[in-house]
Amino acid sequence: MRLRDFLRADFVLTRLDAKDVEGVMEEVSARAGAVGVGSAQVIKERLLERERLHPTIMGAGLAIPHATGPGLPVLVVGVVLAGDEPLVFGAADQDPVRVS
Numbered sequence: 001m002r003l004r005d006f007l008r009a010d011f012v013l014t015r016l017d018a019k020d021v022e023g024v025m026e027e028v029s030a031r032a033g034a035v036g037v038g039s040a041q042v043i044k045e046r047l048l049e050r051e052r053l054h055p056t057i058m059g060a061g062l063a064i065p066h067a068t069g070p071g072l073p074v075l076v077v078g079v080v081l082a083g084d085e086p087l088v089f090g091a092a093d094q095d096p097v098r099v100s
Contacts (some may be wrong), residue, residue: 006077010035042071
């Protein structure tokens with residue numbers, strides 16, 4: 001499997017207003033729901049659940065929030081350019097995220 005197999009051009013956000021992980025998941029979920037990926041509420045719940053269990057921060061300012069599970073017809077992977085300020089994902093000692 002390759003990441004590109006799960007990416008959709010209509011599910012790329014170029015700028016976020018969110019200032020925290022929950023806000024990121026809210027915006028990503030709303031977009032996913034709008035483009036027909038699934039229920040925005042279910043997607044948000046799954047993304048937050050996944051993030052709490054295992055943060056998706058990759059280092060070097062990158063996080064890849066993603067989720068699967070009951071209520072999701074496909075793997076949900078969002079690509080987002082963060083806002084003006086980097087976001088803290090995962091542990092506080094990790095580099096802030098600029099692209100999620």
